[in-house]
Amino acid sequence: MSTATDTIEDLVKTEYKYGFVTDVETESTPPGLSEETIRHISAKKNEPAWLTDWRIKAFQYWQKMPEPTWQFVKYPPIDFQAISYFSQPKPKANAPKSLDEVDPKLLETYEKLGIPLRERERLAGVAVDAIFDSVSVGTTYREDLAKKGIIFCSFSEAVQEHPELVKKYLGSVVPYTDNYYAALNSAVFTDGSFCYIPKGVRCPMELSTYFRINAAKSGQFERTLIIADDGGKVSYLEGCTAPMRDENQLHAAVVELVALESSEIKYSTVQNWYPGDENGVGGIYNFVTKRGLCKGKNSRITWTQVETGSAITWKYPSCVLLGDNSKGEFYSVAVVNNMQQADTGTKMIHIGKNTKSTIVSKGISAGRGQNSYRGLVKIQKTAENARNFSQCDSMLIGSKCGAHTFPYIEVKNTTASVEHEASTSKIGEDQIFYCNSRGLATQDAVNMIVNGFCKEVFKELPMEFAVEAQKLLGVSLEGSVG
Amino acid sequence: MSKPILEIKNLHAGVENKQILKGFNLTINESEVHALMGLNGSGKSTLAAILAGRDGYEVTEGTVNYLGKDLLELDPEERAREGVFLAFQYPVEIPGVNSTYFLKAALNEIRKHHGLQELDAIEFLALVKDKIKLLELNEDLLKRSINEGFSGGEKKRAEIFQMAVLEPKLAILDETDSGLDIDALKVVAGGVNKLRRTDSAQLVITHYQRLLNHIVPDFVHVMADGKIVKTGGKELALELEAGGYEAILKQ
Numbered sequence: 001m002s003t004a005t006d007t008i009e010d011l012v013k014t015e016y017k018y019g020f021v022t023d024v025e026t027e028s029t030p031p032g033l034s035e036e037t038i039r040h041i042s043a044k045k046n047e048p049a050w051l052t053d054w055r056i057k058a059f060q061y062w063q064k065m066p067e068p069t070w071q072f073v074k075y076p077p078i079d080f081q082a083i084s085y086f087s088q089p090k091p092k093a094n095a096p097k098s099l100d101e102v103d104p105k106l107l108e109t110y111e112k113l114g115i116p117l118r119e120r121e122r123l124a125g126v127a128v129d130a131i132f133d134s135v136s137v138g139t140t141y142r143e144d145l146a147k148k149g150i151i152f153c154s155f156s157e158a159v160q161e162h163p164e165l166v167k168k169y170l171g172s173v174v175p176y177t178d179n180y181y182a183a184l185n186s187a188v189f190t191d192g193s194f195c196y197i198p199k200g201v202r203c204p205m206e207l208s209t210y211f212r213i214n215a216a217k218s219g220q221f222e223r224t225l226i227i228a229d230d231g232g233k234v235s236y237l238e239g240c241t242a243p244m245r246d247e248n249q250l251h252a253a254v255v256e257l258v259a260l261e262s263s264e265i266k267y268s269t270v271q272n273w274y275p276g277d278e279n280g281v282g283g284i285y286n287f288v289t290k291r292g293l294c295k296g297k298n299s300r301i302t303w304t305q306v307e308t309g310s311a312i313t314w315k316y317p318s319c320v321l322l323g324d325n326s327k328g329e330f331y332s333v334a335v336v337n338n339m340q341q342a343d344t345g346t347k348m349i350h351i352g353k354n355t356k357s358t359i360v361s362k363g364i365s366a367g368r369g370q371n372s373y374r375g376l377v378k379i380q381k382t383a384e385n386a387r388n389f390s391q392c393d394s395m396l397i398g399s400k401c402g403a404h405t406f407p408y409i410e411v412k413n414t415t416a417s418v419e420h421e422a423s424t425s426k427i428g429e430d431q432i433f434y435c436n437s438r439g440l441a442t443q444d445a446v447n448m449i450v451n452g453f454c455k456e457v458f459k460e461l462p463m464e465f466a467v468e469a470q471k472l473l474g475v476s477l478e479g480s481v482g
Numbered sequence: 483m484s485k486p487i488l489e490i491k492n493l494h495a496g497v498e499n500k501q502i503l504k505g506f507n508l509t510i511n512e513s514e515v516h517a518l519m520g521l522n523g524s525g526k527s528t529l530a531a532i533l534a535g536r537d538g539y540e541v542t543e544g545t546v547n548y549l550g551k552d553l554l555e556l557d558p559e560e561r562a563r564e565g566v567f568l569a570f571q572y573p574v575e576i577p578g579v580n581s582t583y584f585l586k587a588a589l590n591e592i593r594k595h596h597g598l599q600e601l602d603a604i605e606f607l608a609l610v611k612d613k614i615k616l617l618e619l620n621e622d623l624l625k626r627s628i629n630e631g632f633s634g635g636e637k638k639r640a641e642i643f644q645m646a647v648l649e650p651k652l653a654i655l656d657e658t659d660s661g662l663d664i665d666a667l668k669v670v671a672g673g674v675n676k677l678r679r680t681d682s683a684q685l686v687i688t689h690y691q692r693l694l695n696h697i698v699p700d701f702v703h704v705m706a707d708g709k710i711v712k713t714g715g716k717e718l719a720l721e722l723e724a725g726g727y728e729a730i731l732k733q
Contacts, residue, residue, distance in 0.1 A: 429537065434574045436558035437534050437567075438588035438644065439595070448587070452578025452627065 028087040033080050035059060038187055041086050045156050045190075048163060051170075058176035058186035065180050072372045072404060073312050073341040075285065083250060085188045085221070129154060129193045129209045141205065149198040152207055155223050158194035165196055169227055173256040173293045173320070181252040182289040185221045189254065192222035197232030197263070206462055208237040224255040228263035230296065235266040235462055251310075253288045261296030261323065266304070268461055269317075273309035278338045278367070283311025290317035294326035294352075302329040303346065304460045311340060316374065318347035321355035321383075328357040331457040336369025336401070345375035345406075350383035350416070359390040362454050365401035372404040379416040386416045394424040395453050397446065484512040487652050487683045488533075488553075493544035495532055502528045504708035506544070510652070513680045517694055517719065518687045520705035521727050526687045527571060529705075530656040534568035535561050549651065562588075563595035565651030565682075569641040569658050576628040581640070582610065584628050585647055592648060613646040617673040635666035642673045653677070654685045659693040671696030691723040706731055 029040060038059055042052040067078075129152065145152050151162060158166050176186035193209040209224065228234055251273060257265050267290075276283025286309075292301035303317035319328025330346035348357035363371040371394065379386045394403035405422055427449055435445030451458070486509055493506040502525045510516055520526050532539050533546070535558030546553040553561060576584070589609075590600040601609065614621060617639050629637050638658050645653055655674065659667055674684065674697050686697055694702070694716065702718040703710045704727070712718065712730055722730060 428574065430574045431576055433536055433558060434570065434576070435584075435588075437562055437570075438584070438648070439559050439562035439591035440588060441559050441591075444587070448579050448584065449576055452576055455578040 028084045031082050031084045033059075033083070033085060033188070037085055041188060041190060044086065045159070047159055050167065051159060054171070054176070055187050058183050059188075061177055062180065062183035062187055065183060068180050071314055071343045072370070072374075072406070073314060073343050075312055075341075078250060078285070080184075086190055129207075145203070145205075148201050148204065150201060150203055151194065151196040153194055155189075155192040155194045155225065158225070162194070162196070165227065166194070166225070169225055169256065169258055170223075171256075173258060173291050174254050174289050179289060181287045182254050185223065185252050185254045185289070189221045189223040192224045192253070193226075193238075194224070195226040195234065195236065197226075197228045197234045199229045200231040201229075202232070203234040206235050206237055208239065210239045220249075220251045220253070222253045224253070225258075226256070226265055226267070227258045228260060228265050228299075230261040231263055232260070233264045235268070237268045237270070237462060239270045239272070249283075250285045250287070253290075255288070255290040255317075257290075257292035257301055259292065259294050259296065259299035259301050259323075259326070262298040263296065264300045264302075265292060266302045267292070267317070269303075269305040269307070271305065271307045271309055271313070274311075275309045275338065275340050276311040283340075284309065286310035286313045286315065288315040290315060291320065291347075292318070292328070293320045294323050294328060294355075296326070297323045297352075298325045299323050300327040300329075302331070302460065304331045304457065305333070305344075306457070306461070307332070307334040307342060307344060310342075313340075313342040313344055315344050316346055316376075318349070319357065320349045320351065321357065321386075322351045323355075324352040325354045326352055327355070329460075330357075330359045330361070331460040332361045333364070333454045333457045334362070334371055334373075335364045336366070336371045338367040338369060340367075340369045342370070343372040343374055345373045347376040348378070348388060350377075350379045350386040350388070352382070353384040354386070355383055356387045357389075359388070359392070360456050361390075361392045362457055363392070363394040363403055364397065364450055364453070365394065365403050366397035368400045370402045370404070372406060374406040374408075376408040376410070377418055377420075378409075379411040379413050379418065381412045383413050384415050386413065388416075388418045390418075390420045392420075392422045393453070394422075395450065396424065396426045397450075484514075486511050486547075487549060488685075489545075489547040491545045491547075493529075493532075493541065493546065495528065495539055495541040495544075497528075497539055501542075502708055503532070506705075506709050508703065508710065510683045510685060512683060513678075514701065515678065515684045515686065515697065515699045517697075517699035517702045517716075518685060518705055518710075519689070519691075519702060519719065519722060522689065524705045525708045526689075526705055527656055530568060530571075530654050530685075530687055533561075533654055534558060534566065559591070562648075563592050565592075567645050567648055567650030567653045569638075569645060569653065569655045571656040571658075571660060573629050573637045573641055575630045575632075577630050579628050581626060581628050582607075582624045585610075585624075585644060588644075589647055609647065613643065616646055616676055617643050618669055619643050634661040635663065638662055638670055639666070639673070642670055642677075646673065646677055649677075649679075649682075651682045652685070653682070654687065656687050657689060658686070659688055659690060664692075667693065668696055691719045694719045704730055 029037060035056055038055050039052065042055055142152060171186065174182050176183045195207055197203055226236060257267060259265050271286065273284035273286055274282065294301055301319050305317060307313050313334065317330060321328050328348050332344065334342045334344050336342050345361060346359055348359065350357065359375060361373045363373055365371040373392045375390060377388045377390065392405050396403055403424055407420055409418055411418060427446065431449055432442055432445045435448065436442060488510040490506055490508045493503050494501065495503040506529065518526055532541065541554055556564065586606045593600055610624065619639055623632065623636060623640060629640060632640060641658065658670060662670060671693060686699060699716055702714055702716060704712040
C-alpha cells in the first residue's frame with residue numbers, strides 16, 4: 001500500500017522535454033559588456049544613429065544603478081561580463097529571404113517544439129514569429145496580415161521598415177531608467193517581436209512569438225512592442241523554452257504594450273524556460289519587465305500568464321490605466337517545483353477616471369519551491385471612482401515548499417474601491433484519497449485538483465493554449481507526488 | 483452456494499500503536515446486504531477506511547481476501563478499479579473540478595482496467611441521464627465542482643449517484659445516513675435498494691437502526707471493541723432499537 005505522506009514528500013525527477021540543443025554553427029560576440037559591445041550589436045543590425053545613442057545612454061545609466069535585492073529570491077551574483085550578448089545562427093549566405101531559405105535545422109527545432117513554421121504545417125489561425133537566441137528566424141502569415149494593414153515582424157525589421165513607429169513608442173511605457181534589468185535590456189536588446197494594429201482593425205488570428213535560447217553562455221534580451229491604434233484588437237501569445245544546461249542563463253526581456261482609444265490587447269504567456277534540475281543546478285533567470293499603457297479612453301489590456309519554467313522568475317506584468325474608463329486585468333498561474341523560485345505579480349496604476357482592474361493570481365508550490373505574489377494597486381488622486389478587485393490564492397503540495405504574499409495598496413482618492421482576497425490551502429491527502437478511491441491514480445488526482453484550482457485563469461487563455469497550459473502544468477508537477 | 487466477494491479473517495489493525503480492530507471476521511457473498519452496527523469508537527469506520535485503502539492504518543494480523551486477491555496489497559485506486567467503492571461519511575470538496583468530468587474520468591479508469599473501451603462525452607452523458615433519475619438528484623449538481631457548496635444531504639446523494647454510475651462489486655456505505663433528514667434518507671435508501679444486484683454486495687455501516695427500515699439487510703452484525711460480537715437477521719436491528727446496545731453487549 002503506498003503511503004500518501006511519503007509520496008507527497010518525494011521529490012521530483014521530471015524530465016524537461018525541451019532540453020535538447022540544436023547543433024547549428026553560431027556566431028556569438030565574445031563574453032563581455034562595454035560600449036563597444038553595444039556599438040557592435042547596433043552595427044550588426046544596421047541601426048540608425050538615434051537607436052545606437054539610445055542604447056548607449058541606457059548603458060551609461062545602467063552602470064550607475066545598483067543591482068536590486070528587494071525581491072524574495074536567492075541567487076549568486078551575476079557576472080555580467082561573462083555573458084555573450086549577441087548570438088545568432090551563422091547565416092548560410094545572406095539573410096534568408098523566406099522560410100524556404102532558413103537553415104532546416106532551425107525549422108526542425110521549432111517542429112520538435114511543436115511550432116511548425118513551414119507553410120503547409122502551420123498552426124491553423126496562429127501567426128508565429130520565431131526567435132532563436134538573438135535573432136528572429138522567421139515570421140509566418142505576414143502577407144495575410146499586411147492586407148489588413150497589420151504589421152507583425154521581428155523588432156529588427158521594424159527598426160528598418162517602420163522606424164517612425166519604433167522611435168515614437170520605444171521606451172514610452174518602460175523607459176530605460178525604469179529599473180536595472182530594463183536599463184540593461186535597453187542597452188543590449190537584440191531582437192523580439194513588433195506588432196502594430198491599425199485603427200479599427202480586429203486582428204483575425206492569434207499572434208504569437210516563440211522564444212528559444214540555444215547557445216551556451218548567452219543571454220537573451222528581447223524587446224517586444226505592441227501598439228493597438230484606436231479601436232484595434234489583438235490577442236498575442238508568447239512561449240519560451242531553452243536547453244538543459246548546468247550553468248544559469250539570463251533572460252531579461254522588456255515588453256511594452258500601448259493601447260489607444262477603445263482598443264484591446266490581450267497578452268498571454270506560457271513560460272517554460274528550463275527550470276534547472278532537482279538540486280537547483282542550472283536553469284534560466286527570467287528577469288522581465290512587462291508593462292502596458294492604457295493610453296486612450298475605454299482601452300483594455302489583459303495579461304494572462306502561466307509560469308512553469310525558469311530557475312528564478314521575477315516579473316510583474318503591469319497596467320498603467322491612464323485613459324478614462326480603461327481596464328487592466330492580470331490572470332496568473334505560477335508553479336514552482338524542486339528548487340524553483342518565483343517572485344511575480346502585477347502593478348495596477350489607476351490614473352484615469354472610472355478605471356477598473358482585476359487581479360487573479362494562483363500560486364502553486366511543490367518540492368522545495370518558493371512562490372511569492374507581489375502586487376501593487378495604486379489609485380492616484382485623479383482616478384475618480386477607480387475599482388480594483390484582487391484575489392490571490394496559494395496552494396502547497398508537500399511540506400518543504402513555501403508561499404508568500406506581498407500586497408501593496410496605495411489609495412489617494414476616497415471614491416476608490418479596492419478589494420483584496422487571499423487564501424492558502426494545502427493540497428489535501430483527503431482530496432487525493434477521495435480521487436484514488438474512485439480509481440484515479442495519485443498523479444492524475446493532483447493534476448485534476450491543481451487544474452481545478454487554476455480554472456479561473458485557464459479560461460482566460462486562448463482555447464488551444466489553455467489545453468497546452470493544462471498539459472504543461474501536469475508535466476511541471478510530475479513526480480511532485482506519487 | 484453464492485460466491486464470496488469479501489472474506490476478512492482475524493483482522494487486527496490500528497493507528498500509531500493503538501489497536502482498533504482486534505480479530506475482526508466477516509464473509510460477504512454475492513447478492514448479500516450486510517449491516518454493520520455499533521457504538522461510536524467500536525471500529526466501524528476504521529474497517530471501512532482499511533478496506534478502501536486509506537493511508538495511516540497499520541494491519542498487524544489477519545487477511546482480507548477480495549475476489550481471490552489479497553486486498554491489502556492493492557493501492558486504493560487499484561481497489562476501486564477492481565470494484566470496491568466507499569461512500570464517504572464526509573465527502574471532500576474539490577474546488578474547480580467539475581463533477582461530471584471527475585466521474586467520467588473515474589468510470590473510464592475502471593473500464594480501461596477491465597479492457598473495455600472508454601466512453602466518450604456523449605455516451606457518458608446518456609448514462610448519467612439514466613442514473614440521475616434513480617436518485618432524484620438535481621442535474622445542476624453535476625455541473626458544479628465536486629461537492630463544493632453542497633448541503634450535507636446533497637453530498638450523500640451525490641455519493642450514491644457515483645455508486646450508481648461506477649457499479650461496484652462491493653459497495654461500502656460509511657454512515658451514509660448521518661446528517662440526513664427522513665426524506666433524504668428515504669431517497670438515499672431507495673437508490674441503494676435499486677442498485678442491489680445479484681452479482682454484487684453491500685456493506686452498510688450505520689449507528690442507527692432507522693436506515694435499516696428502508697434498506698433491508700440479509701445480515702446484521704453488532705460490533706464492539708474491534709470485533710463482531712453478535713450476528714443475526716434483520717430482527718437484530720429491531721432488538722437493538724428496543725433495548726439499546728448495552729443489552730446486547732451484556733449478553
